[in-house]
């Protein structure tokens with residue numbers, strides 16, 4: 001196994017070649033591709049070979065708008081070297097909201113626009129209060145590239161790189177949702193770490209407000225060891241070879257993602273089986 005960091009030009013050449021040859025669907029890999037393949041090879045095939053996927057849900061769209069507000073905040077801070085006012089960032093809320101929610105089908109909408117805007121303001125304001133004074137970003141929305149095993153180009157989209165409280169560079173991924181993720185056991189953060197050679201990684205999570213609680217923010221980081229990164233490399237290497245060989249295993253029926261709610265291929269795949277009892 002080997003890792004070599006690539007510049008964009010080298011990455012584009014390698015990816016173009018693999019795409020032309022039809023070796024892998026997109027010509028390159030990403031954290032979301034690997035995660036989908038490792039969760040269910042068949043759902044990877046539907047998504048990346050047959051382009052069958054679902055439109056975003058309301059919850060995903062809330063996450064995307066919250067994410068974009070934070071990105072805007074960090075970009076503004078990087079450009080001006082000043083902490084922006086929350087109200088200035090929130091001036092962009094309506095336009096970001098319209099663009100993101102235009103992709104959510106009407107039938108997937110449960111809450112009114114007003115209620116959705118309130119939730120999003122609540123999560124951004126929570127992040128702002130907790131983070132803005134301690135944030136030291138060095139980059140935002142950077143795309144990094146590397147080559148695995150001298151063969152597979154991999155793209156990593158990093159939300160932001162920060163200087164942590166001890167002055168160390170850390171790669172931070174922002175999440176908006178209902179659950180906390182463990183940075184020590186994250187394929188995504190492992191890929192990001194390999195893409196930059198930075199082994200300090202964190203999740204910055206905004207937890208959606210509940211019935212009795214407002215939005216909450218939790219940041220949890222770790223330093224990935226050589227052994228942990230070596231394991232991630234071996235997982236990626238096996239998955240890359242599996243995809244190139246078109247080995248698309250179906251997941252186990254009791255996997256949470258193997259359901260109508262979470263799998264966009266369900267009706268074509270397992271739904272067909274369940275029709276017959």
Ligand code: SF4
Pocket residue numbers: 040041042043046250251257258259263264265266269270271
């Ligand atoms: S229904 Fe289950 S087995 Fe079929 S593609 Fe979806 S997750 Fe995979």
